[in-house]
Amino acid sequence: MPNTFVKIASVTVGAGGASTMSFTSIPSxxxxxxxxxSARSSQTGTDNSQANLTFNSSxxxxxxxxxxxxxxxxxxxxxxxxxITWAGIVPAANATANTFSNSEIYVPNYAGSTNKSLxxxxxxxxxxxxDNFLTLLAGLWSNTSAITTLTLTCNGGNxxxxxxATLYGIKNS
Amino acid sequence: xASTYTPIATTTLGSxxATITLSSIPSxxxxxxxxxRGNNDAGANRAGYIRxxxxxxxxxxxxxxxxxxxxxxxxxxxxxxxxxxxxxxGADTVAITQIMNYANTTTNKTFLSRGNSAxxxxxxxVGLWRSTxxxxxxxxxxxxxxxxxxxxxxxxxxxxx
Numbered sequence: 001m002p003n004t005f006v007k008i009a010s011v012t013v014g015a016g017g018a019s020t021m022s023f024t025s026i027p028s029x030x031x032x033x034x035x036x037x038s039a040r041s042s043q044t045g046t047d048n049s050q051a052n053l054t055f056n057s058s059x060x061x062x063x064x065x066x067x068x069x070x071x072x073x074x075x076x077x078x079x080x081x082x083x084i085t086w087a088g089i090v091p092a093a094n095a096t097a098n099t100f101s102n103s104e105i106y107v108p109n110y111a112g113s114t115n116k117s118l119x120x121x122x123x124x125x126x127x128x129x130x131d132n133f134l135t136l137l138a139g140l141w142s143n144t145s146a147i148t149t150l151t152l153t154c155n156g157g158n159x160x161x162x163x164x165a166t167l168y169g170i171k172n173s
Numbered sequence: 174x175a176s177t178y179t180p181i182a183t184t185t186l187g188s189x190x191a192t193i194t195l196s197s198i199p200s201x202x203x204x205x206x207x208x209x210r211g212n213n214d215a216g217a218n219r220a221g222y223i224r225x226x227x228x229x230x231x232x233x234x235x236x237x238x239x240x241x242x243x244x245x246x247x248x249x250x251x252x253x254x255x256x257x258x259x260x261x262x263g264a265d266t267v268a269i270t271q272i273m274n275y276a277n278t279t280t281n282k283t284f285l286s287r288g289n290s291a292x293x294x295x296x297x298x299v300g301l302w303r304s305t306x307x308x309x310x311x312x313x314x315x316x317x318x319x320x321x322x323x324x325x326x327x328x329x330x331x332x333x334x
Contacts, residue, residue, distance in 0.1 A: 004180055004329075005177070005178035063291045064291050065240065065241065067297075074245035074247075076242055077240075077243075078242030106208075106267070106269055108208055108267055115265060118289070119267050119269055119287050119295075136296075136297055138267070138295035139289075140265045170178070172180045172208075173180055
């Protein structure tokens with residue numbers, strides 16, 4: 001029986017950090033993509049930093065709808081016609097040492113000729129009264145191109161050493 | 174390497190349909206994952222429903238958490254004839270539904286669903302079907318509309334070993 005849940009590539013950030021974690025030359029032979037990543041930012045002066053996602057190095061056409069909780073109440077936000085979409089909250093320099101976020105992003109029909117929707121779940125637990133996040137996101141890249149490149153970036157600072165991301169391909173046959 | 178994530182069935186609607194049914198689900202997996210990508214033909218926000226084994230008794234309940242871009246909320250319903258699994262509006266609707274331990278014959282069945290439409294809402298739903306029967310079919314329907322042509326549903330079986 002063929003394996004239909006396949007690791008395409010994996011990235012681990014080395015000493016010195018990295019501004020991005022990228023997957024290029026993504027083959028079009030799967031049905032869906034799944035990205036799992038664990039990350040932390042070097043951004044100083046804050047507990048949290050935002051990780052962002054772009055496809056094919058495109059800087060337009062993103063929108064999203066976000067639901068998040070920080071330990072006391074739940075809130076919702078949205079953005080439209082953005083140059084990025086949200087990939088999650090990651091701990092930054094002031095967060096508990098050695099603590100990383102965990103995130104999962106599912107992209108169905110990534111190689112099709114329709115706009116690209118995604119589902120993203122993200123958690124950051126920081127043993128803090130205020131700076132913890134659980135986020136759920138619906139995202140859309142209004143572009144009919146097949147996704148061949150996927151890039152995660154930090155809104156501030158770099159991804160620190162030991163941040164990791166793995167890209168999986170899922171086939172429906 | 175043995176495959177532990179296996180496509181069981183996939184269907185793409187060639188024309189609008191009131192229901193989508195995935196039948197003859199084998200009991201050989203541990204969990205099920207359903208990936209829904211589609212739209213309705215009403216051009217308005219519609220509730221997507223899920224029913225197991227064609228059971229139309231009032232054996233379902235659910236609780237949801239959702240955000241519409243400006244506010245967050247939670248809701249639920251009990252003793253209903255089918256469960257909610259996602260709002261469906263716009264071609265960007267994606268729902269990923271995980272049904273745990275679906276083939277056992279001693280416990281009721283619980284599922285987790287993540288409904289997503291970047292233009293309307295993001296949701297997390299927990300649903301319960303109060304039946305100890307193994308799940309052998311899944312039927313999706315909509316409130317007062319049809320699933321639009323092009324709607325795609327794939328069901329995967331996940332093995333723990």
